[in-house]
Amino acid sequence: MATKASRSAARLMISPAVLLLLGWMLVPLCLTLYFSFLRYNLLQIGPTPFAGWENYYWFVTDPSFTAAIKNTLVLVGGVLAITTIGGLFAAILLDRPMFGTGIIRIMVIAPFFVMPTVSALVWKNMFMNPVNGIFGRIATSLGFEPIDFFGQIPLASIIIIVSWTWLPFATLILLTALQSLDQEQLEAAEMDGAGWWNRFWFIMLPHLARAITVVILIQTIFLLSIFAEILVTTNGGPGTATTNLTYLIYVSSLLQFDVGMGSAGGVIAIILANIVAIFLMRMIGKNLDA
Amino acid sequence: MGQIQLKQVSKSFGDVEVIPPLDLQIEDGEFVVFVGPSGCGKSTLLRLIAGLEDVTAGSIEIDGNDATATPPAKRGLAMVFQSYALYPHMSVRKNIAFPLKMAKMDQAEVDKRVANAASVLNLTDYIDRRPGQLSGGQRQRVAIGRAIVREPAAFLFDEPLSNLDAALRIGMRLEISELHKRLDTTMIYVTHDQVEAMTMADKIVVLQAGVIEQVGSPLELYQAPRNKFVAGFIGSPKMNFIEGNEAQKHSAHTIGIRPEHIEVGDSGPWKGVVGVAEHLGSDTFIHIHDTGLTDPLTVRASGEVAFSYGDTIHLRPRDDRFHRFDERGMRIA
Ligand SMILES: Nc1ncnc2c1ncn2[C@@H]1O[C@H](COP(=O)(O)OP(=O)(O)O)[C@@H](O)[C@H]1O
Ligand SMILES: [Mg+2]
Numbered sequence: 364m365a366t367k368a369s370r371s372a373a374r375l376m377i378s379p380a381v382l383l384l385l386g387w388m389l390v391p392l393c394l395t396l397y398f399s400f401l402r403y404n405l406l407q408i409g410p411t412p413f414a415g416w417e418n419y420y421w422f423v424t425d426p427s428f429t430a431a432i433k434n435t436l437v438l439v440g441g442v443l444a445i446t447t448i449g450g451l452f453a454a455i456l457l458d459r460p461m462f463g464t465g466i467i468r469i470m471v472i473a474p475f476f477v478m479p480t481v482s483a484l485v486w487k488n489m490f491m492n493p494v495n496g497i498f499g500r501i502a503t504s505l506g507f508e509p510i511d512f513f514g515q516i517p518l519a520s521i522i523i524i525v526s527w528t529w530l531p532f533a534t535l536i537l538l539t540a541l542q543s544l545d546q547e548q549l550e551a552a553e554m555d556g557a558g559w560w561n562r563f564w565f566i567m568l569p570h571l572a573r574a575i576t577v578v579i580l581i582q583t584i585f586l587l588s589i590f591a592e593i594l595v596t597t598n599g600g601p602g603t604a605t606t607n608l609t610y611l612i613y614v615s616s617l618l619q620f621d622v623g624m625g626s627a628g629g630v631i632a633i634i635l636a637n638i639v640a641i642f643l644m645r646m647i648g649k650n651l652d653a
Numbered sequence: 654m655g656q657i658q659l660k661q662v663s664k665s666f667g668d669v670e671v672i673p674p675l676d677l678q679i680e681d682g683e684f685v686v687f688v689g690p691s692g693c694g695k696s697t698l699l700r701l702i703a704g705l706e707d708v709t710a711g712s713i714e715i716d717g718n719d720a721t722a723t724p725p726a727k728r729g730l731a732m733v734f735q736s737y738a739l740y741p742h743m744s745v746r747k748n749i750a751f752p753l754k755m756a757k758m759d760q761a762e763v764d765k766r767v768a769n770a771a772s773v774l775n776l777t778d779y780i781d782r783r784p785g786q787l788s789g790g791q792r793q794r795v796a797i798g799r800a801i802v803r804e805p806a807a808f809l810f811d812e813p814l815s816n817l818d819a820a821l822r823i824g825m826r827l828e829i830s831e832l833h834k835r836l837d838t839t840m841i842y843v844t845h846d847q848v849e850a851m852t853m854a855d856k857i858v859v860l861q862a863g864v865i866e867q868v869g870s871p872l873e874l875y876q877a878p879r880n881k882f883v884a885g886f887i888g889s890p891k892m893n894f895i896e897g898n899e900a901q902k903h904s905a906h907t908i909g910i911r912p913e914h915i916e917v918g919d920s921g922p923w924k925g926v927v928g929v930a931e932h933l934g935s936d937t938f939i940h941i942h943d944t945g946l947t948d949p950l951t952v953r954a955s956g957e958v959a960f961s962y963g964d965t966i967h968l969r970p971r972d973d974r975f976h977r978f979d980e981r982g983m984r985i986a
Contacts, residue, residue: 550705551738555752555799556726565751569742 392633399626406620418627427603427611432635434518435607439586441522442529447578449526450533451571455563457534458541468538475531479591486524487513487596513597517605524592529585533578540574541567580643587636608632654716655807655839656681657702662711664697664863671697672863674711679807679841679856684833687843688850688886689860695843696735698860699809702841703732715806726755731800732809735816737792739784739799745771746780749798756803770798773832790821797832807839814849826853847887851875859883881982884909890938890951892976897947905977905985912938912953914974917960921969925950927960941968 402414422428457468474482491512493499499509512520544567552562590609593599599606599614606614612632616625657679664672671694679685687695700706702713704725712721720728731752739748749770753763771777774794784792793813800808810829814822830853833840844850850857851871859866859874859882867879871887878884884892892909900908917939925944930937935956942949952968960966977985 545736545738547734547736547738548740550725551732551734551799552740552751553705554703554725554730554732555803556755557751558726561755565743566740569740572742 395626395629397626398622399630401623403623404619404621411623414623418623419631422615422624422627422631427606427614430603431606431608431611434603434605435587435609437518438522438525438589438607439583441519442525442586443579443582445522445526446529446533446582447575449530450537450578451575453530453534454537454541455567457538468535472531472535474528475535477528479528479589480595482528483524483592483595486520486527491520514601517597517601521589521592521596521605524596525586525589529582532582536574536578537571540571544570580640583639583643584636587632587639608635654681655679655805656716657807657839657841658714659702660712660714662701662713663709664694664701664706665709670709670863672701675863675865677858677865677868679839682837682839684830684840684842684853684855685858686850686854686856687841687858687860688847689845689866690886691845693860694863695845695860696811697863699732699811699841699843703730703809704728705732729806730809731803731805731807732811733793733796733800733813735812737784737796737816739792739795741784744781744783745776745787745795745798748784748795749776749802752799752803766802767798770802773801774798789817790825793817793825794828797829801832801836805838807841810840810842812843812845814844815846829853848889851887857887859886877984878976879984881907881909881978884976884978884984890953893948893950895946895948899946900977903975903977906980907978907982909976909978910970910974912951914971915950915952916969916971917952917954917958918967918969921967923950923968923970924965925968927962927964927966929962930960932956939966941966944968 399418400414400416401411402417403411453471457464457471461467477485488495490496490498493509493511493514496509496512498512502509510516548566548570549562552566557565588609589607590613593605593607593610594613597605599610608628609632612625612628615621615628657677659675659677661674661676662672663670663674687698689695697706701708704720704723708721712719714720715723715728715730740751743751746767749767750763753766758766767780768777771780774797776791776794776798779787779791784795787795793816796813813829814825817825826849829840829842833853842849842853854871856868857871857874858868861882867874867883869877874883874887878887881894885894888911890912892911893915894907894909896907900906923944923946925941928940928942928949930939933956937954937956937958939952939954939958939960940949941952944950950968979985
């Protein structure tokens, strides 16, 4: 595949797929951009005049926008912290040879295959419900006041639910990376006088740097758009306590039927996501080369 | 100091006894080579001494102190692994400094020792590179550098040269021998290559299936192998073994004669047909069949002999160089 002819033939043959994908991406993007500059509310019949930057202005100055940005960051940051640190811990435990490794690994990965709506409902009704949930029951039986998870610590509750879904993903990637670590390196370090912590810090962690980067990048992309868990449990509330950017866009366009405003939010979300992506790539991307 | 003594040490993995109980004494400053075929337990024995594996029974003493339960880091031994086991994300400098850093040595002393090791091993020009940017021989030297900065009581090498090409292997062999002379520290060296064992060792330990077959200096093993296994393993090309009538004449079950102790000429008690001849320039190894003996022979002749395939030649073994073995393969004195 190195001659000129074969290369141009290859280009010709993949071009339909590239064009299709490009259209697939560009058409909705352009439509969103277009709508975001219109005064376009589904409840108002009539013309949809050009509105300039009005939609953007109102979307950004809305107090719930600031709250949504903050919630998004806390949600993403919290889940990332829990899943990477917890995943590291779990991977190190699972890396040891033990009885029934195969079954335990399947059990560990299982939560990842549960749909977000289902897992959120299970958590909401069976675990976090102050009256019927397991946590409530335990608290009551021990004589404590049960926590009303979605009333008192709504955002933390959602972080817990999402972390539960993503922990297996992080664990699995980190476990795979850990298993590719040359055991002789650990033995050499042991002979060099490194205790467990030093071996972890100087040998395992640098070895895992790349895998950790992958976990963080992939998770960030998905966590920025968390939606189902919020819709099923708190509907963004109380107030705007659990409204993230995705949910705010949903509220604007599908609860208030303001297509223009929702589109403006969408464009802002795209820009923010790209800023985060560039920022992350810069910060930890250097781990990916070499 | 670096005197190591194994007393009735054995090792089993599950039900499989890899090393039956053995005793071994290693003196301070000695260069000891463990040699034996692949899978005979050389690495396992070395790892037992290092403390990377627990002994199943028996005890290990280092400088007279029981070290059986001492963790590897506290035994004062340094190991060079077959895969080198360098830390890939650290520069050469950091790799070599790592054991000192773990010992919390002060930075000035660390710098001094690292610079010293680097100059001894010709690594000064590469000191800020990562292992991935080095050649096999350079990596090998970094691994040795990491071992020498600690000034250990003994060095343990596990087949350190097996990943190098032939020319480099000979060079590194010399360097390691020279290092031993200069440091005068105990070294235990594992290899499956009897040439390495013969050229480097003060004392060779020949292992087979975890059992020590013989311990001795290279010449002792060459001149007086205790059994057929050692006789066949030490020396290249391999010793010729002959059974049957010819052995009966020497009142032995098997007799052995090394290829270099058979002369080729126009007369002699044996004769045979020339098969393949391997010309090395300095020597020629001639494989001879149809000898009328129980086995074909290999003979070492001078480099300039000119025999062709199919020639019939006469052979004269040197009578004082026969090794005699009984039915169990043990040497008859
Ligand atoms: N961790 C282990 N578990 C089970 N068997 C092992 C283990 N390590 C080595 N062995 C077995 O012990 C024997 C000796 O191995 P080793 O010491 O590596 O041989 P050598 O270094 O002489 O080639 C081999 O048969 C090998 O299969
Ligand atoms: Mg080995």
